[in-house]
Amino acid sequence: QVQLVESGGGVVQAGGSLRLSCAASARTSRTYVMGWFRQASGKEREFVACSSRSGSRTYYADSVKGRFTISRDNAKNAVYLQMNNLKPEDTAVYYCAADPSYCGSLQYNYDNWGQGTPVTVSS
Numbered sequence: 001q002v003q004l005v006e007s008g009g010g011v012v013q014a015g016g017s018l019r020l021s022c023a024a025s026a027r028t029s030r031t032y033v034m035g036w037f038r039q040a041s042g043k044e045r046e047f048v049a050c051s052s053r054s055g056s057r058t059y060y061a062d063s064v065k066g067r068f069t070i071s072r073d074n075a076k077n078a079v080y081l082q083m084n085n086l087k088p089e090d091t092a093v094y095y096c097a098a099d100p101s102y103c104g105s106l107q108y109n110y111d112n113w114g115q116g117t118p119v120t121v122s123s
Helices: none
Strands: 004-007 010-013 016-022 033-039 045-053 058-060 068-073 078-083 092-099 117-122
Touching: 004 092, 016 033, 016 092, 016 117, 033 068, 033 078, 045 068, 045 078, 058 068
Parallel strands: 010 117
Antiparallel strands: 004 016, 016 078, 033 045, 033 092, 045 058, 068 078, 092 117
């Protein structure tokens, strides 16, 4: 098990940027696939992005491709989500997730979750 703590959420105007961070309690280098999900009020949690253990492969939801970038710093046991050109529909609580092997959109395949950080995009 690994504990995950997200930070960096806040309120931003449409078109703006935010960078979310996720700090892991355990060594993540080549150990965990890291992902980001989000859940808007009244909606189910949805996949945003994930990164392979080395960071060499990344996958994105169609809704964020070209605007969001997932990256990781295994030396710091951290993963980041750079969000650019934010839209009001990006408003949600963003969650960091980790799994030993799975990198994909199925949330139930991830074993470890953070508590989330809220992002609000105003129009």
